[in-house]
Each structure stands twice: as structure tokens, then as C-alpha cells.
Amino acid sequence: MPGNAVTRGVRGVELRNRIVVPPMHQYSAIKGFPTDWHLMNAGKFAAGGAGLVVVESTKVERRGCGTVGDLGIWDDAFVEPLSRLAKFIKQQNSVAGIQLGHSGRKARATRPWEGDRPLQRSPDIEDWDAWSPVAPSAIAHSEKWPVPKALERHEVKDLVQAWGHAARRAHEAGFDVLELHGAHGYLVHQFLSERSNQRSDEYGGSEANRMRFITEITEAVRTHWPDHKPLFVRLSVEDNAGWGPEQSARLAKTLKAKGVDVIDCSSGGITEMAPILGKEIKYSYQVPLSEYVKRHADIMTMAVGLIIHGDQAEQILRDKQADLIAVGREILNNPNWPMDAALKLGVDGPFRNVPPQFGYWLGTRAKRGFGTQPSTWQNGLQEAGKAIP
Numbered sequence: 001m002p003g004n005a006v007t008r009g010v011r012g013v014e015l016r017n018r019i020v021v022p023p024m025h026q027y028s029a030i031k032g033f034p035t036d037w038h039l040m041n042a043g044k045f046a047a048g049g050a051g052l053v054v055v056e057s058t059k060v061e062r063r064g065c066g067t068v069g070d071l072g073i074w075d076d077a078f079v080e081p082l083s084r085l086a087k088f089i090k091q092q093n094s095v096a097g098i099q100l101g102h103s104g105r106k107a108r109a110t111r112p113w114e115g116d117r118p119l120q121r122s123p124d125i126e127d128w129d130a131w132s133p134v135a136p137s138a139i140a141h142s143e144k145w146p147v148p149k150a151l152e153r154h155e156v157k158d159l160v161q162a163w164g165h166a167a168r169r170a171h172e173a174g175f176d177v178l179e180l181h182g183a184h185g186y187l188v189h190q191f192l193s194e195r196s197n198q199r200s201d202e203y204g205g206s207e208a209n210r211m212r213f214i215t216e217i218t219e220a221v222r223t224h225w226p227d228h229k230p231l232f233v234r235l236s237v238e239d240n241a242g243w244g245p246e247q248s249a250r251l252a253k254t255l256k257a258k259g260v261d262v263i264d265c266s267s268g269g270i271t272e273m274a275p276i277l278g279k280e281i282k283y284s285y286q287v288p289l290s291e292y293v294k295r296h297a298d299i300m301t302m303a304v305g306l307i308i309h310g311d312q313a314e315q316i317l318r319d320k321q322a323d324l325i326a327v328g329r330e331i332l333n334n335p336n337w338p339m340d341a342a343l344k345l346g347v348d349g350p351f352r353n354v355p356p357q358f359g360y361w362l363g364t365r366a367k368r369g370f371g372t373q374p375s376t377w378q379n380g381l382q383e384a385g386k387a388i389p
């Protein structure tokens with residue numbers, strides 16, 4: 001099964017395999033607080049056998065919320081409800097991760113299925129003004145988006161600390177892997193890109209200055225996030241707007257020296273093109289970005305993006321193009337994907353990575369020759385070669 005052939009430890013944390021559920025927004029929080037939906041959602045992936053489940057982009061301050069349904073971690077009140085998710089994921093022998101994020105100029109929007117556009121002022125949103133989008137510079141994402149307020153220098157410093165405090169809360173909530181969202185055209189990426197960052201202070205201008213925000217965030221996070229816990233950063237390694245693999249590899253080297261262990265290699269988002277569409281729609285479309293960063297920055301990487309099949313994932317690992325494999329939309333389709341991949345790859349004991357509540361029954365049925373392959377592989381009884389008893 002993907003990653004069983006190699007050691008899977010990152011700092012003090014061991015993964016049972018290299019399959020990762022990447023952060024995937026549910027747009028279902030209430031005033032930043034998780035609901036039963038989040039528990040069910042994280043829970044089903046952990047029970048499905050993934051090595052690591054990363055909870056969606058959780059916002060380090062109110063102004064950073066993308067939609068009314070974003071999760072928050074800007075106050076200690078979030079620790080206890082988030083701890084339920086971490087606890088349940090760990091009870092399923094998976095590792096609990098969480099992504100910290102801030103939407104910057106893309107904040108205050110509708111949910112994707114409501115059009116993914118700026119929200120209109122409404123009396124339901126009591127703190128409308130406190131939720132004003134901020135960014136490195138007063139430059140809109142595109143014509144249809146509002147012009148954000150440029151952050152004052154002291155506000156940038158405060159925000160750096162906000163990420164640090166959020167990391168402390170994530171630790172207190174029991175998460176063992178932390179990912180910083182530096183991709184997809186959100187706040188950190190807005191600082192990295194010349195297109196959105198035209199500051200004249202030490203956070204803008206040269207490449208080193210544009211990298212300062214995420215570098216300081218990493219330092220602040222590492223003072224609160226324990227040494228034995230891994231730290232990931234997600235980057236748009238190629239954003240098709242001036243930031244590419246060379247810059248990303250240079251940044252990865254800097255971040256590695258500050259205590260980052262894994263670069264999660266994504267792309268896009270600083271322009272109107274949605275990250276999950278990509279420039280070329282093909283299997284593994286972002287894997288070359290992962291390979292580039294891994295080779296040039298000598299750092300562990302996670303590959304993501306249209307990785308759908310078990311053998312596809314296994315080959316990426318064998319070719320040393322990545323250290324971890326994130327399966328996003330396909331695991332929405334099939335939360336038991338790790339079990340499915342184990343079956344397809346002929347791994348011994350494919351049901352042992354899922355809880356006995358269902359793994360036991362599937363295992364005993366398989367011993368009798370039934371259901372040894374998921375039904376989705378077959379055309380029904382004829383192909384399965386079994387008659388209804």
C-alpha cells in the first residue's frame with residue numbers, strides 16, 4: 001500500500017502509511033466553531049485508513065475567514081471543540097493534522113457552490129466591518145473583488161504573532177502535525193507575489209523581503225509548536241504569475257532552516273484560475289513541482305493533485321518524487337481509499353488498517369471468497385462470478 005516499503009517517521013511522529021487527506025474546507029463552521037459535520041468528516045477519513053488527516057484551513061484571525069463557514073482558531077475558546085476532532089482522528093490510529101490559514105484579500109466571500117464571489121453586506125453578519133479584507137497592498141484580487149485594506153507595518157507584526165498563538169492552540173487541542181497555508185493566492189501567497197505585494201517596507205520589494213512574512217510566521221510558530229511535532233508549509237510552487245519552482249525551492253531552503261519539515265506542493269490561486277483546475281488537467285499534474293522542490297531544496301515533500309489510483313501513488317513514492325501522497329477529491333469519492341488501494345496493490349491484510357467495527361467483517365467475508373474486490377471494480381454478479389446464495 002502506498003508508502004509501506006519505506007520508513008514513515010517525521011520528527012517524533014510515525015504514520016501508518018504515506019497517505020494523507022489534505023486540508024479540504026467544509027464551509028460548515030458556525031461562527032468559527034466546528035460542528036458534528038467536521039467530526040463526521042475527519043472521522044470517516046481517519047477510519048478509512050489514511051496515515052494523516054489534515055483538518056481544513058482554520059483561520060488565525062477573524063479578518064482571515066474566507067466565508068461564513070470557515071473554522072477559526074483565533075481564540076482559546078476554539079481549543080476544546082477542535083480537540084474533539086484531533087482526539088477522534090487519533091483514536092482511529094491516524095495522525096491528526098490541522099492547516100492554519102488567512103484568506104487576506106480573498107476574505108468575505110460566498111461559498112464555492114454559492115458562486116465564490118464577494119459577499120453582500122447583510123444584517124445576519126453582525127461583525128461585517130471587523131471582517132474587512134486585508135492584504136499586503138491595496139490591490140484587488142480581480143475587478144470583481146473589493147480593494148483590500150493594506151496592512152500597517154505593526155499589523156503585520158501582530159499577525160505574525162497571531163499565527164504563533166494559533167499554533168499553540170493547535171498543540172493544546174492535541175494536533176500532532178501543523179500545516180501553514182502559504183498557497184492558493186491567500187494572505188501568505190499575497191506577500192510572496194509581486195503582483196499583490198507592492199509594499200515599500202521590509203515586507204515588500206526584494207524576494208527576501210517578500211519571503212519575510214512566512215519566515216517570521218515560521219519562527220513564531222516554532223516557538224509555540226513543540227520540537228517533536230512536524231511542521232508543513234503548503235506553497236503554490238508555480239503560480240503562473242511570476243512565482244515558480246526556483247523561488248519556491250529557495251524559500252523551502254530558508255524555511256527548512258527555521259524548522260519546516262515538509263513542503264506540500266500545490267499551485268495557482270493568485271490569478272482567477274482556481275488552484276484545483278491547474279493549467280494542465282492530467283493525472284499527477286503537480287507531481288513535477290514536488291519533485292523539483294525535493295531535489296533542489298533537499299526537503300521532504302508532499303505531492304497532491306489528481307492522484308487517484310493506488311498504483312499511481314505507489315509509483316510516485318518509488319520514483320522518489322515525493323515523500324507523502326495527498327489524495328483529496330478521490331477520498332471524498334471513496335473515504336476507504338487506503339483500504340481500496342491496499343486491495344488493488346495486493347497488500348497482505350488489506351483490512352487491517354480500518355477499524356474492526358467494519359474491517360473484521362470485511363476480512364471474514366473475504367476469507368470466504370466474497371467481496372475481495374470493491375464492487376465498483378466489477379459489473380455485478382456476472383463479472384464477480386458468484387451466484388446469490
Ligand SMILES: Cc1cc2nc3c(=O)[nH]c(=O)nc-3n(C[C@H](O)[C@H](O)[C@H](O)COP(=O)(O)O)c2cc1C
Pocket residue numbers: 022023024025026056057099181183184234266276304305306307326327328329330
Ligand atoms: C472541497 C475542497 C476544499 C478544499 N479546501 C482546501 C483548504 O482548506 N486548504 C488547502 O490548502 N486546499 C484546499 N483544497 C485543495 C485540496 O487540498 C487539494 O490540494 C486539491 O483538491 C487537489 O487535490 P485532488 O486532485 O486530490 O483533489 C480544497 C479542495 C477541495 C475539493
